[in-house]
Amino acid sequence: MTNYTASSPVKTACGRTALAARIVDKYFSTDRDDRFRQVLQDFIDDMSVAVASQHPEGRMLALVGGSGAGKTLTMEKAIKHVNGLDDSNFLRLTTPSPCTLKQLGRVVLERLGYPLQRELADHRIWEMIRYHLKEHGVRFIWLDEAHHILGRGSDSELTKLRDVLKSTMQQREWAVSLILSGLPVLSAFISGDRQVERRSQTFRFQPLAFPDDVDLVREIAYEIVANHAGMAIHDEIGTDEFIHRLIVASEWGLGSAITLVRRAVLFAHSQAGADAVVGVEHFAEIYAEERDCSADSNIFFAADWQEIVPSNSRLDAALPARPKRKRGKTA
Template sequence: MSSEVALPPDEPADRPANSIPINKLLRRVRRMFLPPPAYDLLAKTFDRLLGVMGLVPGPDIEIPARNSDARNAEGDQLADDDYDDDDDDLDADEEADRPEGRILVLIGETGAGKSRSLKRLFRQRREIVEEVLVSVVAPSPCTLMQLGRKMLPELGYPIQRDRKEHLIWEDVRRRIDAQGVRIVHIDEMQHVTQTANVDQKKRILNTIKSLIQGREKPMLLVLSGTCELADFLRTDGQVRRRCKFVELKRLSIEGDVDLIADTLEDLIELTPLKLEHTVVEDLAARLIHGANYALGITMEIACDAIEEAFLEGSGKLRPSHFAEVYRSRSGCPNSSNPFLAVGWRETDPQQVLDRPRADIEPTNPKASKSAPPAVRKPKKPAGKQGKTK
């Protein structure tokens, strides 16, 4: 296979075709970001918490004067001292000037797009968070001590393997203050909680509280993981009260097939490949099912199928390219491949090889003929859903 691919020439038609390295073209395809349906809610929640933390200024609001004595010379605005921060009010709550830390929890099943969504969120706000953000991925499996050891190098502190757990986390808190860190992101947090016993779970919850309580400047803790993480955090009332939960839900064929179909066409527009419009909707539905209704895996399979088309030297993206990618990922026979099976809705997208799932009772689904896809109108150019990074 050539390391370059020919691009169709622009006008005039007699100009030679341009060429571009295949790896560069594939990078452009894989960098395309499809925002999950809950991305806007995630961004809105994150921005509000940045305001609570004092990392961004809040908006000004107009407040009507409470009485004539509070008006200034123009008679239209409140007097400057009406909301003076230095009021000598014996009933004032001094703790109100020190807002407590908050926790943003992003949950979703494996492959839902959590990590990529947060990376894009942080990148879009680089000027705000770049100097105050530390992000780590919890390895699997992971103990509380191992997580602390993973964080210390990110905070500019050498690992000391002979230190005890509580001393490691004292170092973490000390380095957070010394480095001026205000946002800590821990990805795959369920790796820390899923194998912990009762005593370890208590220590995890207490460590979370120690990161956000009693600090001179409030801190935002961003935790991302699977749905079991939310169940764990809800077990402690103090932690639960400080949490804001956002869930990236699974795709559905009925609700998201047009979104995925449009995205396939958007991806194809980045390449010289062609895709038959008459098969797009059926292909999108099979893709959603084959990806186990996870947005991130849906995009992975689509990008891998485009690469497969290039490897084959084909000028068209065909369902067979998706079928080959799925076969290489799962090892399933053609009868269990959702891109080949007639009764593809009855195939198990979590099956690997030609073996029944061990976690469910074995079944022998009968293949059923799926209704032919409805004729789909061509996508309007203005309706693109994806955005290139």
């Protein structure tokens, strides 16, 4: 079996910075993107119907998935391809942490162009928000990292947050729909109030699975190395076992797997330039740097790798030191 080589003539000499710019500025579209785009379009269309009815009210769409699943990027790509969502009626912000009613209100007002210059009561802040949402014609708000809502706040604070967001959706004079993206715990926030739950729908980003997603992950790895970077890839990268290791090392997140492949490519290039052959050792080194783990806890090296929990890798400080970087060409 021979090494996989680029199918297009992109194997040109370039610096690491140029290579990084070339491989990072790529997006992998999957069936999930098509499904989510349709869900988002239906959500927007339903809002248009609702505000034109005799009983206007907003709705909530939750994007739920693990870290590195690709929620934010999928949403960013989708909003460019749907009708009825643009800068005139859409507000995006990152949910603050910790997320209190006042802190969230400050972020929303600042995003609307009205940063608070003095302390105000919570209810006054949200009165201003509702007024300015209407003045600006904002019908949709996207709260990214929305799991921060369920931070270290008290139950009473969480209830106040939920009630305010529910009220924002229910305002007859200017109903607003909410898009929340975050970790799976976000579902607890939605299910905590039946009225919120009734107005919501959830799009779940399922984790990668073995063997179901082997072909997808292998295709992406080959695409990044061979076609985006124009570098050779060792045949061991194409095995089902390696792809399984990659899925586990990425904690079953598609976005994390893509990032890990890109980092391995850049490390290989740092070692041997554009003539490097991307192999397992490059993935192992990148994983070791990310997790600060020894060879015995490195999913790409360890014999008992299926028993390793990636999130526990930093707890093995007493184990042997991780493998040293190699400086020559790899094969």
